[in-house]
Amino acid sequence: MPDSQKRLGPLFWICLGFIGLVVFGAIFANVLPLPNPDAQNYAAVNAGPSLHHLLGTDDLGRDLLSRIVFGSRVSLVVGFGGIAIGLAIGGTLGLVAGYRSGALDTVLNAGSFVILAFPPLLAIIVIVAFWGRSLPKLTLIIGIASIPSMFRVIRATTMSYANRDFVVAARALGASNRRIIFRELLPNVAPAAISFALIGVAIIVVLEGSLAFLGLSVALPTPSWGNIIYEGASNNNLQTNPFIALWPALAMFLLLTSLNLVGDRLRSYFDVREGGL
Amino acid sequence: MSPPDSPASDEALLEVKDLVVDYRTRHEIIRAVSGVSFSISRGETLGLVGESGCGKSTTGRSVTLVQRPTSGSVVFAGTELTTLAPSRLRQERTKMQMVFQDPISSLNPRRRILDIVAEPLNIWQIGSPEDRLEKAAQMLEAVGMDPGESGHRRPQEFSGGQCQRISIARALILRPLLLVCDEPVSALDVSVQAQILNLLHDLKHEYSLTMLFIAHDLAVVKNASDRVAVMYLGRICEVAPSELLYEEPQHPYSAALLASIPDPDPRSLRDGAPLTGDLPSPADPPSGCRFRTRCPHAQPLCEQVEPPLEEIAPGHLVACHFPEATRHA
Numbered sequence: 001m002p003d004s005q006k007r008l009g010p011l012f013w014i015c016l017g018f019i020g021l022v023v024f025g026a027i028f029a030n031v032l033p034l035p036n037p038d039a040q041n042y043a044a045v046n047a048g049p050s051l052h053h054l055l056g057t058d059d060l061g062r063d064l065l066s067r068i069v070f071g072s073r074v075s076l077v078v079g080f081g082g083i084a085i086g087l088a089i090g091g092t093l094g095l096v097a098g099y100r101s102g103a104l105d106t107v108l109n110a111g112s113f114v115i116l117a118f119p120p121l122l123a124i125i126v127i128v129a130f131w132g133r134s135l136p137k138l139t140l141i142i143g144i145a146s147i148p149s150m151f152r153v154i155r156a157t158t159m160s161y162a163n164r165d166f167v168v169a170a171r172a173l174g175a176s177n178r179r180i181i182f183r184e185l186l187p188n189v190a191p192a193a194i195s196f197a198l199i200g201v202a203i204i205v206v207l208e209g210s211l212a213f214l215g216l217s218v219a220l221p222t223p224s225w226g227n228i229i230y231e232g233a234s235n236n237n238l239q240t241n242p243f244i245a246l247w248p249a250l251a252m253f254l255l256l257t258s259l260n261l262v263g264d265r266l267r268s269y270f271d272v273r274e275g276g277l
Numbered sequence: 278m279s280p281p282d283s284p285a286s287d288e289a290l291l292e293v294k295d296l297v298v299d300y301r302t303r304h305e306i307i308r309a310v311s312g313v314s315f316s317i318s319r320g321e322t323l324g325l326v327g328e329s330g331c332g333k334s335t336t337g338r339s340v341t342l343v344q345r346p347t348s349g350s351v352v353f354a355g356t357e358l359t360t361l362a363p364s365r366l367r368q369e370r371t372k373m374q375m376v377f378q379d380p381i382s383s384l385n386p387r388r389r390i391l392d393i394v395a396e397p398l399n400i401w402q403i404g405s406p407e408d409r410l411e412k413a414a415q416m417l418e419a420v421g422m423d424p425g426e427s428g429h430r431r432p433q434e435f436s437g438g439q440c441q442r443i444s445i446a447r448a449l450i451l452r453p454l455l456l457v458c459d460e461p462v463s464a465l466d467v468s469v470q471a472q473i474l475n476l477l478h479d480l481k482h483e484y485s486l487t488m489l490f491i492a493h494d495l496a497v498v499k500n501a502s503d504r505v506a507v508m509y510l511g512r513i514c515e516v517a518p519s520e521l522l523y524e525e526p527q528h529p530y531s532a533a534l535l536a537s538i539p540d541p542d543p544r545s546l547r548d549g550a551p552l553t554g555d556l557p558s559p560a561d562p563p564s565g566c567r568f569r570t571r572c573p574h575a576q577p578l579c580e581q582v583e584p585p586l587e588e589i590a591p592g593h594l595v596a597c598h599f600p601e602a603t604r605h606a
Contacts, residue, residue, distance in 0.1 A: 165377035166385045168343050169447065172375050173397045174367040183396075187387040 012265045015258035022255055025069045026076050034066040037223050046241040058228075058244045059237055067223040068248050074217070074224030075252070078139050078208050079201040083150075085143025087197050090150030095181055095189065097151070098158025099167075109155070112148035120145050121210060128216045135218055138211075142204055150200070157192045161185055191270035198263030202256040209252065225252050289316040289352075290487045291340065291373075291455055296349035298335050305560045309335040310346070311511035314586070317455070322481065322488040324502030324519065326495055326534065330556055332511040333491045334378075337457045340489060341373050342366060354454060371401070374448035378460035380440030384432035390417070391428035394446045401451070416446040419483075420476060438469035442476065449484055456481075457489045462497060474501060496538055499523055504592075507531045510567045511559050513586060516594040527589060527600035530568050566598065574599055 025032065035053075041061035049056045055064040097105040127141050161167065162185065170180050205225070211217040212226025213233075220227060225248045231237065232245025298310040310332040317323045325333045338344035340351055342358050351358045356369055377383045384393055395413035398404060404412065414424035420442040432440055441461060448456060458477065462470040474497065481488060492498045498505055499519055506516045507530065515528040526532040533552045554571045557563055563570050569579040578598050586596040 165379055165383040168338070169375060169377070169383060169444070170396070170400075172341055172343055172370060172373070173400055173447075173451070174371045175396075175400050176367075179400065184385055188385070 008265055008269055012262060015261045018254055018258045019262065022072050022251070023076060026072045029069050029073065032069065034069060035063040037062060037066040037070040038221055039063075046244075048243075055247050056241075056243050058231065059235065059241060064228075064244065064247050067228055068225070068251055071223035071225050071228055071248065072251070074135060074222070075205045075208055075226070075255075077135060078142055079204040081139040082142035082146055082204050083197045083200045085140065086146030086150040086200065087193065090147035091154045091193055093147075094151040094154025094156075095158050095185060098155040099162045099177070099181055099185060101159075101162070105155075108151065112151050115148040116152075121207070124207070124211070125214060125216060128211065133216055133218060138208075138218065142207065146200055146204070150196070153196045154189060154193055157189045158185055161188045191267055195263040195267035198259045198266075202259040205252060205255060205259075288319050290319045290321075290354055291489070292316040292350075292352040293336075293340060294350045294352075296336065296339055296351065297347045298332070298339050298344060299347045307558075307560045308511055308562070309559055310339065311559070311562070312349075313508070313511070313513055315506055315513060315516065317487055317489060319454075319487055320485060321504065322490055322502045324498035324505040325489060325491045325508060326493060326498050326505060327508035328556055329493060330559070331508045332559070333493075333508050334459050336508070337375070337459045337489060337491050341370060341375055341457055343375070371397070371451050372453050373455040373457060374451065374453040375457045375459060376441065376444050376448050376461045378463050380437040380444065380464060381432070383444045384440055386432055389429050389431060390422075390435070390443050391424065393432070393443060394450060397447065397451045412450065413446075416450045417443070419449075419480070420446045422446070436469075437465050438473060441465065441473050445473075445476065445480065449480065449486075452484065453486070455487045455489065457491070459491045460493065461490075463492065463494065470497065477501070495523075495534055507534065510556060510562055512567060512596065513594075514568065514596045516586070518592055521590075521593060525601070527593065527595040527602055528568075528597045529572050529574055529601070532601060533573075566596075 039062065041057065043061065044053065044057050045061045046059055047053055047057045047061075053063050053065065055068070057063055058067070093108055097108045124141055124145055128138065131137055131141070167180060167184055170184050175183070208217055208224060209226035209229060212224060212230045215230075217224050217226045220231075228248040229245050229252075232242075232248070237244050293316065294314045296310055296313045297308065300307045300309055313332075313336055315323065325336065327333045335344060339346040339349075342351065346359060349359070353369065353373060358366060358369060361369060384390070388396075391410060391413050394416055395409040398409040398412060399406075403409065414428060417424040417428065422439065422442055427435070427439075432443070435443070445461075456477075461477065462473050465473060477488075478501070480486065488501075490498060490501050492501075502519045504516060505519045505522045506513050507522070507528065508514070509530050515522065515526065515531045517527075522531060523535060526535055530552075537552065552571055557567070557570055563580075565581050565583050566572070566575070566579040567583075569575040572579065576599065582598070584596045584598045586594050588594050589600060589602065
């Protein structure tokens with residue numbers, strides 16, 4: 001458990017606060033006093049920031065702040081949902097494989113290599129193109145794609161604990177395998193898993209952006225951060241109104257920075273110093 | 278520490294026969310333990326010594342079946358363990374517990390020590406949750422820790438010696454019959470070593486324990502053990518009551534090990550040539566006697582025939598074609 005001397009620092013709380021703000025906005029977007037993100041207002045096209053439109057409007061006169069807030073739903077659902085799938089399946093398999101080793105581990109490990117050998121973006125593009133690109137499908141596909149890397153990280157972390165003497169002691173005491181995995185191994189693996197999961201969310205948020213550029217994220221006009229940046233970069237918009245692309249890119253940048261920093265700080269905070277002897 | 282004075286009864290608590298343990302790597306099979314047999318009577322402490330890599334730790338782990346032996350038999354309190362169904366083995370194994378070398382790795386860094394010591398009771402659902410913590414606190418006191426002050430802290434806040442005390446408390450809370458100590462003091466300072474050895478000695482009497490005491494330090498084993506078995510390259514080469522072994526080692530390897538103990542008295546002289554060379558690979562042991570490549574008295578016979586472990590005097594077993602006694606005679 002954390003030492004009393006260890007501190008997370010103010011930057012950690014600022015970043016966590018920003019993540020909280022984005023999540024809050026995504027959940028309560030309907031209730032917040034925001035204009036309809038799809039309402040076009042040709043009287044105020046490419047408007048700068050004003051009281052009416054805090055971040056201005058795009059080339060169709062849609063409110064950018066509203067589009068970004070509603071667009072965060074896609075990014076967050078894909079990001080956190082995808083990682084949740086990866087963590088649930090890949091993490092569980094990684095724990096079992098790392099603890100049991102043997103034939104099961106060999107098979108799962110080889111399987112993860114086979115899947116990792118495909119360039120993930122290419123695989124996702126192909127599947128999305130054939131299967132469709134609704135939000136649940138997108139989340140599921142990206143989630144499945146994240147299973148092998150999640151598996152490998154959890155497996156490696158588990159292996160570093162599985163041969164320690166306290167695990168042998170637990171076995172000698174008659175603890176069942178399930179008990180050893182959940183009571184002895186999981187608490188030691190969890191910090192690394194959480195940290196890696198947060199970084200995974202950041203990677204997926206960027207991935208959604210890449211898919212949007214290829215026209216493979218959720219269908220327009222539904223806003224997503226990737227979709228808004230894509231629109232902001234097309235039709236000469238970068239020359240006429242760079243803010244369309246700038247605001248969502250800035251939001252994405254801040255979210256990624258926050259996720260990475262929070263993940264990293266949490267990992268070192270929960271890291272047990274073992275140099276005491 | 279005074280020599281053990283408990284009368285060891287003749288009834289064997291643990292009987293190990295022809296124990297073989299292989300480790301498979303990608304390219305070869307390493308026979309870490311290659312046909313080891315010994316028995317330990319109730320109340321007795323058997324010391325197991327040898328160089329690093331001779332298979333003594335593996336032997337300790339196989340005896341508790343934490344490491345599955347490749348072949349051989351382990352009879353504990355009249356029960357053959359190697360053929361036992363997993364659920365029965367789980368239960369039977371609680372009567373034999375282990376204390377490990379590395380005090381840090383022995384304890385889960387994320388749990389409070391009171392929970393660590395109470396865990397065996399939790400596993401077997403013995404008593405109410407309050408009872409378990411109460412018993413764990415008593416056990417911590419028995420090993421010289423203050424449960425009120427330290428029970429809620431985590432392992433990394435303790436020194437190596439304290440961690441070993443906690444490990445011992447955890448091992449003893451189910452009141453085992455046999456305690457396998459796998460180099461319990463090798464990682465500790467000399468002053469702390471003595472404390473832990475004394476603690477083990479006291480607890481042995483208090484809980485009527487039988488012990489398998491594994492170490493590479495002969496000086497440590499001498500006082501702690503009633504009998505000592507010397508292992509070399511996966512086999513036992515000599516077994517004798519500890520006094521006898523230290524005074525009249527019969528196997529050249531035992532003699533060399535004893536000669537390597539630093540002696541504070543410059544006038545005392547011991548025979549036995551110091552060891553040269555390295556331990557051969559257990560994947561490809563020498564033919565005949567395993568020790569012949571490093572033995573100062575090796576003869577052509579040693580290359581051809583592996584010497585069996587034979588009793589040359591009551592309670593004194595040696596696996597050597599030319600034990601010291603016959604050579605001097």
